[in-house]
Amino acid sequence: MASIRLQSLTKDFDGLLAVNNVDLTVPDGDFVALLGPSGCGKTTTMNMISGLETPTSGEVWFDDRPMSTVPPGKRSVGFVFQNYAIFTHMTVYGNLAFGLRVGKPRPSKTEIDQEVKRVAEIVGVEQILDRKAGRLSVNDMQKVALGRSMIVRPAIFLLDEPFSNLDAAFRAYMRAELKHIQREVGQTMVYVTHDQVEAMAMADRIAVMNLGVLQQLGSPLEIYDRPSNTFVAGFVGSTRINFLPADRLPLASPRGADPRGLTLAIRPEYTRIVPPDSPEATIGVRVNLVEPLGAKDVVHLSWESYDVRTLSTPGARPRIGEHVGLALDSGHVLHFDEATGQAVE
Amino acid sequence: MARIRLEHVTKRFGSVTALNDVSLEIADGEFFAVLGPPGAGKTTLLRTIVGLEKPDAGDVYAGDERITDVFPGDRDIAIMFQNLALYPDKSVYDNLAFPLRQAKLPKQEIQRRVAATSSTLHIDHLLRRKPAKLSGGERQRVALGRALVRDPRALLLDEPLSALDALLRLEMRAELKRLQRDLGRTLVYVTHDQVEAMSMPDRVAVLREGSVQQVETPEKVYHRPANRFVATVMGSPPMNFIPATVHVSNGSLRVVHPSFAIEITAGLEPARPLEDGAPCLVGIRPEDTRVAAGGDGIPGLVYASEPLGGETVVDLTLGDRVVKALAPPTLVFAPDDAVRITFDPQRLHVFDQAGDAALSAAGAEGMFHVHVATG
Numbered sequence: 001m002a003s004i005r006l007q008s009l010t011k012d013f014d015g016l017l018a019v020n021n022v023d024l025t026v027p028d029g030d031f032v033a034l035l036g037p038s039g040c041g042k043t044t045t046m047n048m049i050s051g052l053e054t055p056t057s058g059e060v061w062f063d064d065r066p067m068s069t070v071p072p073g074k075r076s077v078g079f080v081f082q083n084y085a086i087f088t089h090m091t092v093y094g095n096l097a098f099g100l101r102v103g104k105p106r107p108s109k110t111e112i113d114q115e116v117k118r119v120a121e122i123v124g125v126e127q128i129l130d131r132k133a134g135r136l137s138v139n140d141m142q143k144v145a146l147g148r149s150m151i152v153r154p155a156i157f158l159l160d161e162p163f164s165n166l167d168a169a170f171r172a173y174m175r176a177e178l179k180h181i182q183r184e185v186g187q188t189m190v191y192v193t194h195d196q197v198e199a200m201a202m203a204d205r206i207a208v209m210n211l212g213v214l215q216q217l218g219s220p221l222e223i224y225d226r227p228s229n230t231f232v233a234g235f236v237g238s239t240r241i242n243f244l245p246a247d248r249l250p251l252a253s254p255r256g257a258d259p260r261g262l263t264l265a266i267r268p269e270y271t272r273i274v275p276p277d278s279p280e281a282t283i284g285v286r287v288n289l290v291e292p293l294g295a296k297d298v299v300h301l302s303w304e305s306y307d308v309r310t311l312s313t314p315g316a317r318p319r320i321g322e323h324v325g326l327a328l329d330s331g332h333v334l335h336f337d338e339a340t341g342q343a344v345e
Numbered sequence: 346m347a348r349i350r351l352e353h354v355t356k357r358f359g360s361v362t363a364l365n366d367v368s369l370e371i372a373d374g375e376f377f378a379v380l381g382p383p384g385a386g387k388t389t390l391l392r393t394i395v396g397l398e399k400p401d402a403g404d405v406y407a408g409d410e411r412i413t414d415v416f417p418g419d420r421d422i423a424i425m426f427q428n429l430a431l432y433p434d435k436s437v438y439d440n441l442a443f444p445l446r447q448a449k450l451p452k453q454e455i456q457r458r459v460a461a462t463s464s465t466l467h468i469d470h471l472l473r474r475k476p477a478k479l480s481g482g483e484r485q486r487v488a489l490g491r492a493l494v495r496d497p498r499a500l501l502l503d504e505p506l507s508a509l510d511a512l513l514r515l516e517m518r519a520e521l522k523r524l525q526r527d528l529g530r531t532l533v534y535v536t537h538d539q540v541e542a543m544s545m546p547d548r549v550a551v552l553r554e555g556s557v558q559q560v561e562t563p564e565k566v567y568h569r570p571a572n573r574f575v576a577t578v579m580g581s582p583p584m585n586f587i588p589a590t591v592h593v594s595n596g597s598l599r600v601v602h603p604s605f606a607i608e609i610t611a612g613l614e615p616a617r618p619l620e621d622g623a624p625c626l627v628g629i630r631p632e633d634t635r636v637a638a639g640g641d642g643i644p645g646l647v648y649a650s651e652p653l654g655g656e657t658v659v660d661l662t663l664g665d666r667v668v669k670a671l672a673p674p675t676l677v678f679a680p681d682d683a684v685r686i687t688f689d690p691q692r693l694h695v696f697d698q699a700g701d702a703a704l705s706a707a708g709a710e711g712m713f714h715v716h717v718a719t720g
Contacts, residue, residue, distance in 0.1 A: 168583070169577050169581075172581060175658075176660040180660075180680075194511070195511070196511075200651070200653050201652070201653060224655075237655070240512065268655075291544035292543060292544055292563060294563075294564075295630070300519050314564070
């Protein structure tokens with residue numbers, strides 16, 4: 001096991017700055033998610049950690065060892081990709097045992113057997129050890145891929161969108177499983193994803209990236225409740241955060257700052273539909289569309305030229321075209337500099 | 346515009362049955378979604394409606410006309426594929442005009458229709474651009490425009506949003522729903538994304554291995570799923586299933602788990618026979634499962650906690666199962682915390698051994714009582 005430190009890490013692909021001067025420390029045993037849209041540099045960052053890419057400048061450290069001269073195979077890094085890397089002609093048992101059989105020193109047969117069974121149980125394939133891996137469902141293949149990497153106890157575990165090919169129900173299941181496994185095993189884990197729900201749900205800390213630049217590093221709730229800029233605010237959250245002009249709303253700016261030039265942001269769950277004449281109504285809005293999601297509805301509203309979203313319970317569904325009031329919870333209002341997008345607190 | 350009807354449609358590819366005796370009726374002007382995992386037969390269903398596949402058995406109707414043997418180009422049904430298939434070397438205008446030129450419409454009529462369609466879709470300012478110069482959402486709209494410009498009686502969309510990134514997908518979901526309402530056109534929408542199937546259509550058909558599982562409004566499907574499969578594909582995180590046993594004594598029905606029992610008030614007739622001693626599954630959605638540090642609920646342990654910002658998914662060990670509960674973000678739990686779990690009795694489901702819904706508390710007020718096992 002090891003900590004990871006990225007020091008001024010930069011990758012330049014012929015003038016395209018894929019990763020731009022990233023500094024990031026992952027403590028030993030931490031679960032970090034690299035989160036961002038496609039093309040943000042998250043996979044390139046991970047490839048520099050594993051050694052598949054060489055940095056243009058900067059250094060990757062594992063504990064106090066610089067990795068620039070260490071080839072990928074010697075870095076003790078385990079990998080799980082989106083496309084399950086397994087031997088389809090081997091049994092599940094054979095796949096799990098493989099890493100141990102080729103290891104040096106080679107463990108005894110009994111040791112291998114014990115370890116295979118232990119890991120099979122952790123990833124949930126103990127019932128299908130005799131099956132050919134090529135005959136498994138995609139869900140089970142990915143469990144085998146996970147177990148295969150885990151069994152050799154790498155110092156660092158890297159996962160690149162491992163669940164993005166799997167169905168929604170299984171993804172929801174594996175989120176809890178992987179989080180549980182990581183805590184049990186205590187391995188340092190770096191998880192690359194574009195799915196903010198996965199990052200929020202599993203990681204101890206999230207590194208949000210955009211255009212090769214690290215935007216914010218923080219716990220899921222820090223990222224969600226106190227985003228450092230408008231990009232992070234907009235990227236995280238299942239229903240998009242609302243951005244409104246601060247100077248047009250009767251809500252106080254931070255430390256009495258001039259609201260001109262500030263963007264106000266509020267998450268949909270901190271707004272609420274009220275009668276239009278209610279004293280609680282911060283603004284008057286028109287109902288444009290209701291999207292039922294089952295447990296709740298996303299209600300799309302408009303206020304002047306702005307689109308605003310709120311959540312409501314299916315029991316209290318407003319009518320389309322109706323004019324209602326919207327109460328903004330002043331305790332959960334965020335402010336950003338309109339010009340730079342940076343948070344103003 | 347037209348009603349579309351499938352009657353006992355079966356389609357096989359070699360030994361694989363892609364569609365198995367599918368009967369559906371899609372109303373004129375309806376927004377109809379078809380939901381299922383990859384391989385369920387969704388795309389084959391669309392291709393059968395548009396005429397790219399010929400069914401081995403059964404018939405397809407548009408309005409009152411039997412179109413099973415009508416050539417695809419003569420069906421007056423448009424389809425938009427997942428990969429959009431825009432002509433990269435043609436401008437937006439020429440992409441839109443192409444199907445009209447093929448139909449040999451007069452030039453003025455072509456101009457009029459392209460103008461009307463592009464204004465509805467808010468792409469009139471893009472008419473001179475090539476597809477490569479458009480954003481993902483704009484390209485989507487152009488492809489939609491090309492399908493709409495012929496004024497087809499029905500429009501079929503195959504996973505139209507799946508290639509877009511998450512934010513744009515959210516935007517386009519609302520946009521498509523608005524558009525369909527404005528156009529009032531019959532729309533058949535294929536997706537594997539339960540959020541899309543839940544939020545957009547008037548009705549949804551859930552498809553599994555070529556067979557229709559349930560056709561209802563999204564909310565009925567959500568609240569009264571016909572079987573375990575439907576309950577799993579609709580809703581995220583999916584419904585919890587907890588194995589239990591049926592107890593029948595003196596005509597009263599109970600569902601018993603080592604940690605709790607559900608008493609079902611007499612008078613509620615199961616949709617499927619539940620026999621004494623038979624294994625069954627209790628179904629309860631995460632948002633109807635509550636977790637608290639103390640109180641009267643069923644004892645459980647925290648397995649993991651997934652903060653999502655607006656809410657937290659708390660995974661709980663109950664017997665040998667992990668069940669998911671939704672909690673407000675202000676409640677913080679650590680792994681291995683001892684907690685109490687409660688279920689909303691109005692939202693419980695009982696599925697029989699085969700996974701079919703036998704009892705549902707929805708709409709049957711006060712019929713389910715949950716008792717916590719003692720000792």
